[in-house]
């Protein structure tokens with residue numbers, strides 16, 4: 001008998017009575033506020049930031065001011081230039097040389113301050129979302145969902161994307177004596193640019 | 197040759213001797229416990245989330261064969277290769293074969309307890325495969341040749357100078373570096389080239405969704421994402437108990453996991469893998485390694501609900517003071533003390549005794565595992581199987597007798613005042629009782645509840661009845 005069949009047979013023999021353990025129906029619990037203020041507050045808790053917008057700012061000028069030392073600015077959106085387009089990156093090794101990646105997120109979660117990205121936004125170069133030093137995420141307040149329940153129940157992406165990451169701020173660790181360090185392995189900062 | 201039981205008490209004693217490490221360990225984990233409490237208080241629906249998480253997990257375990265088949269069918273449809281491993285050896289062989297087929301010589305991996313269980317690194321390295329941990333804590337442990345001491349924060353027992361010394365030895369950095377920031381930066385610099393040139397990547401899986409054939413990985417460093425997306429080959433090693441039925445169930449678990457673990461609302465990266473990325477290959481290895489057997493253990497099967505948040509470890513007074521390595525096992529702390537004996541009853545026979553039975557572990561567990569009750573049950577099982585050293589066996593024997601006879605029990609409890617104040621101290625604090633060494637017994641109570649009740653309430657009742 002294959003290991004597969006042996007494991008399944010053993011599970012069938014050993015399991016507790018299935019009728020004694022019904023599956024509870026799906027539920028949307030908790031705070032249903034899907035507002036911008038709640039998202040911003042959560043984003044700040046997890047170490048992300050809203051990209052500062054001064055008068056007459058464009059995304060380009062805001063990026064130049066926030067990341068003055070950046071040389072390679074990669075765009076994954078049609079309406080922003082950058083110094084290179086994501087389509088022109090052929091490999092993760094090339095993505096590793098990017099200073100700032102600009103990408104649009106289809107939705108954010110107000111409860112957590114998380115934004116979602118999949119291969120659809122990353123031109124299938126999924127590693128770019130983590131290899132770049134800084135990431136700037138364009139998000140519309142219209143595309144906020146209240147919490148994790150509403151996200152998983154309402155958003156179709158969880159059923160369709162092959163790779164889908166909820167990014168909640170920058171890469172972080174507290175593995176050395178409990179000291180919180182941002183920018184452990186992946187992006188060092190995550191900024192949200194509000195699109196109206 | 198018979199395996200010797202882990203001498204947890206002796207190892208703990210050594211850990212306690214080092215005051216700086218012991219007190220940091222204790223405080224750091226207690227801090228995590230308090231952060232978890234803050235999160236719990238923010239959410240009015242916290243207890244409902246726990247109840248649901250527990251129900252969903254129990255349902256899934258009771259229907260595990262069907263959900264595994266459903267996952268397998270959907271994953272295959274998505275283009276994932278699914279493998280089944282009955283034990284660690286088979287898991288390692290499968291991984292070895294996949295790597296060989298691709299001519300892969302370097303593997304980067306994110307933290308996975310299952311690969312620790314299987315001792316995969318020990319299998320692959322003699323076969324010419326370099327295995328590099330990408331999680332910072334796990335990497336520190338790898339360089340120091342130690343097991344992870346905690347399932348969430350593997351190097352929590354180390355202080356900055358310990359890490360500086362290890363990095364100096366392996367990365368040739370400043371041995372006197374006393375900044376966590378700069379040490380973490382050194383790791384980033386050292387890891388990037390290894391990640392970028394790796395032939396294959398490996399992750400675990402926190403949750404497996406039957407409905408969609410996907411699996412979910414939660415990390416704070418993004419190292420699982422790097423391991424999975426940079427090389428063209430992604431292997432995920434997952435315990436068969438990790439299933440949930442529907443994607444819509446994930447909300448319950450993601451809302452509980454990081455809040456219970458670290459007191460943060462969510463891990464920085466919650467990643468859903470549903471199929472290979474473009475130009476890449478994806479394999480899932482479903483590992484049994486004793487789990488299907490554990491499902492048949494009436495008293496212990498619910499330990500399979502565990503989502504590995506580590507909350508029970510953070511709150512456990514014994515774990516906090518003894519350090520994870522003292523358990524001498526892949527899984528430490530309260531949950532380890534329940535599941536380790538299922539791997540080897542004799543070797544881990546001492547672990548269920550490393551508990552004060554205060555029930556704190558049970559109170560914090562997000563999936564409502566009755567941890568302290570299972571610890572007690574293990575003590576009985578082990579006593580029956582004669583796996584106990586003489587003293588513990590005698591204590592159990594006496595306790596069993598006492599608890600079985602209410603009258604005798606009450607007499608004994610009433611007698612504690614006399615006993616504690618008249619018994620010479622050496623009866624309680626001696627080498628037979630290692631836990632007594634570091635703690636004083638509470639002051640004996642003047643009256644027990646039972647005698648108080650008899651005297652006061654029963655009299656009142658009698659008065660009332662008279663009236």
Ligand code: SF4
Pocket residue numbers: 501502503504505506507508509531557560561562563564565567
């Ligand atoms: S037993 Fe409960 S508290 Fe302990 S790690 Fe598992 S889920 Fe967390």
